Amino acid sequence: MKLVAVGTVAFDSIETPFDRRDRVVGGAATYITLTAAHFVRPVGLISVIGDDFPQAFLSEMERRGIDLEGLQVRQGEKSFFWSGKYHYDLNSRDTLATELNVLAAFSPEVPADYSATDFLMLGNLAPAVQMRVIEQIPERPRLVVLDTMNYWMDTALDELKAVIAKVDVITINDEEARQLAGEYSLVRAARKILSMGPRYLIIKKGEHGALLFDQHNIFFAPALPLEDVADPTGAGDTFAGGFVGYLAQTQNISFENMKRAVIVGSAMASFTCEKFGPERLLELTKEEINERIEQFVALTDFEIYVED
Amino acid sequence: MKLVAVGTVAFDSIETPFDRRDRVVGGAATYITLTAAHFVRPVGLISVIGDDFPQAFLSEMERRGIDLEGLQVRQGEKSFFWSGKYHYDLNSRDTLATELNVLAAFSPEVPADYSATDFLMLGNLAPAVQMRVIEQIPERPRLVVLDTMNYWMDTALDELKAVIAKVDVITINDEEARQLAGEYSLVRAARKILSMGPRYLIIKKGEHGALLFDQHNIFFAPALPLEDVADPTGAGDTFAGGFVGYLAQTQNISFENMKRAVIVGSAMASFTCEKFGPERLLELTKEEINERIEQFVALTDFEIYVED
Numbered sequence: 001m002k003l004v005a006v007g008t009v010a011f012d013s014i015e016t017p018f019d020r021r022d023r024v025v026g027g028a029a030t031y032i033t034l035t036a037a038h039f040v041r042p043v044g045l046i047s048v049i050g051d052d053f054p055q056a057f058l059s060e061m062e063r064r065g066i067d068l069e070g071l072q073v074r075q076g077e078k079s080f081f082w083s084g085k086y087h088y089d090l091n092s093r094d095t096l097a098t099e100l101n102v103l104a105a106f107s108p109e110v111p112a113d114y115s116a117t118d119f120l121m122l123g124n125l126a127p128a129v130q131m132r133v134i135e136q137i138p139e140r141p142r143l144v145v146l147d148t149m150n151y152w153m154d155t156a157l158d159e160l161k162a163v164i165a166k167v168d169v170i171t172i173n174d175e176e177a178r179q180l181a182g183e184y185s186l187v188r189a190a191r192k193i194l195s196m197g198p199r200y201l202i203i204k205k206g207e208h209g210a211l212l213f214d215q216h217n218i219f220f221a222p223a224l225p226l227e228d229v230a231d232p233t234g235a236g237d238t239f240a241g242g243f244v245g246y247l248a249q250t251q252n253i254s255f256e257n258m259k260r261a262v263i264v265g266s267a268m269a270s271f272t273c274e275k276f277g278p279e280r281l282l283e284l285t286k287e288e289i290n291e292r293i294e295q296f297v298a299l300t301d302f303e304i305y306v307e308d
Numbered sequence: 309m310k311l312v313a314v315g316t317v318a319f320d321s322i323e324t325p326f327d328r329r330d331r332v333v334g335g336a337a338t339y340i341t342l343t344a345a346h347f348v349r350p351v352g353l354i355s356v357i358g359d360d361f362p363q364a365f366l367s368e369m370e371r372r373g374i375d376l377e378g379l380q381v382r383q384g385e386k387s388f389f390w391s392g393k394y395h396y397d398l399n400s401r402d403t404l405a406t407e408l409n410v411l412a413a414f415s416p417e418v419p420a421d422y423s424a425t426d427f428l429m430l431g432n433l434a435p436a437v438q439m440r441v442i443e444q445i446p447e448r449p450r451l452v453v454l455d456t457m458n459y460w461m462d463t464a465l466d467e468l469k470a471v472i473a474k475v476d477v478i479t480i481n482d483e484e485a486r487q488l489a490g491e492y493s494l495v496r497a498a499r500k501i502l503s504m505g506p507r508y509l510i511i512k513k514g515e516h517g518a519l520l521f522d523q524h525n526i527f528f529a530p531a532l533p534l535e536d537v538a539d540p541t542g543a544g545d546t547f548a549g550g551f552v553g554y555l556a557q558t559q560n561i562s563f564e565n566m567k568r569a570v571i572v573g574s575a576m577a578s579f580t581c582e583k584f585g586p587e588r589l590l591e592l593t594k595e596e597i598n599e600r601i602e603q604f605v606a607l608t609d610f611e612i613y614v615e616d
Contacts (some may be wrong), residue, residue, distance in 0.1 A: 185534070186533050202367070209516070211529070218607055219610070221610075225519060225526060225528075298526075
């Protein structure tokens with residue numbers, strides 16, 4: 001397997017200031033795998049659902065090269081459910097309901113086929129679950145990428161720090177970076193977080209773009225200014241899926257290639273915002289993806305010569 | 309004269325969460341001309357001060373190639389004074405006091421030497437004053453750049469719209485763009501503002517960078533992630549001064565060159581944030597400026613090849 005991802009597969013009810021949808025398919029691993037499968041196949045999925053999850057969606061995932069051997073289906077139980085309401089700026093939201101359901105007792109099982117994966121994406125989930133996935137993969141993957149959120153910093157900081165110490169790349173948003181490091185300046189926060197284990201840090205700033213740090217370099221990728229944002233749900237997971245999917249496709253983990261991967265992740269995230277749930281990811285063509293990447297080049301490209 | 313700028317020359321008292329300074333020299337035209345003079349000289353200054361303004365600072369401005377013929381000195385009156393207090397994020401602030409003093413009855417007089425200027429920068433000031441400068445320059449400059457703020461949208465919208473209709477470039481922040489256009493999406497807001505007259509719009513997003521729009525293109529320049537921000541006062545004016553100063557130096561107003569000018573403006577603004585008031589602008593060397601511009605190249609440069 002070139003890429004394995006763990007995370008939630010779920011139902012989301014989403015309300016924006018302009019529209020709403022009830023019980024659309026969502027979850028971090030849904031967005032990650034659907035995005036990554038545009039770049040690399042097969043993608044192994046480790047997650048859990050109840051018997052209420054639509055078979056048609058699972059078949060569509062398989063058709064797209066997502067391997068479901070690591071997806072547990074719990075008969076007589078319900079899938080994870082989240083509902084949220086976005087504020088007018090579409091950059092912040094309130095959680096209205098979280099029903100853990102099958103997630104409450106989830107113990108991931110990594111199939112034998114997944115255990116020699118090159119790339120491992122730990123989608124947002126309890127750090128203890130992420131750790132159990134790491135522990136079941138005896139040969140260390142070439143690159144382990146971790147996404148997490150402030151909820152785990154508030155409720156499971158020690159477990160989270162243990163996971164952080166074992167990964168190569170961590171992706172979090174700007175507020176979370178500040179919280180994790182206890183530093184307001186993102187440059188100072190980055191230095192502290194890089195001292196916790198990871199070699200690379202990506203700070204996601206939503207509509208304000210993303211920053212990639214290593215010990216010596218900073219790279220900035222903008223978000224594409226969009227005419228309309230329908231629903232930003234899953235944009236961060238889509239970013240992670242595009243980032244790790246591109247790296248797994250190109251098999252190159254240099255800083256130069258990570259910069260490209262951040263651009264690809266940003267491009268993919270811009271699509272997810274255009275429609276509700278993962279809808280846009282399901283209809284995307286290769287031509288649209290390439291065109292969007294070219295838009296990022298046009299958006300940021302300049303040449304300047306400084307006199308000596 | 310290659311470049312003429314109008315705006316305030318003033319005293320500022322500034323409080324940040326970490327430090328404070330009383331009555332440092334400030335004002336939009338101070339930052340604009342001190343910045344632009346790093347790129348083009350002489351720079352004509354149109355403004356007004358009282359007899360309380362330090363002669364040493366005026367001499368320093370002249371030494372730097374700033375022509376003070378358009379600077380009125382009102383005997384027995386006091387210079388414009390502003391005081392403000394920054395919030396913890398250093399991205400928002402409260403105004404504590406505004407004393408108009410000499411500004412209350414300011415009627416700009418454009419010296420004969422300034423009336424054939426190539427570039428005209430209308431710094432933030434009452435739109436009626438900006439308009440009187442435009443009217444005193446019989447031969448239209450090659451490029452007129454306008455900076456303004458929400459205060460004038462609230463109190464003098466008609467006068468402001470009349471000025472906007474006469475300029476080539478307008479620079480405002482994201483909230484002001486939304487207010488002026490009545491559109492939340494910056495892409496929609498940009499389209500509306502470009503229909504009001506200007507051919508170019510720059511939306512300044514502070515620590516989140518700046519967007520340059522024309523009818524067909526968008527360019528994004530990041531802000532440099534800084535380890536520490538001492539005082540962001542004047543950063544927007546510095547940006548404008550670097551932008552128009554670079555254009556006046558290079559005598560090239562293509563979109564490609566405006567992209568470079570936005571990078572230069574962003575680089576100069578990053579310096580201003582490093583110390584209180586215009587202090588950093590006064591000590592800057594050409595080598596530091598070039599090095600900072602190279603940092604922006606490193607921050608944003610990537611190469612990606614998409615398969616067809």
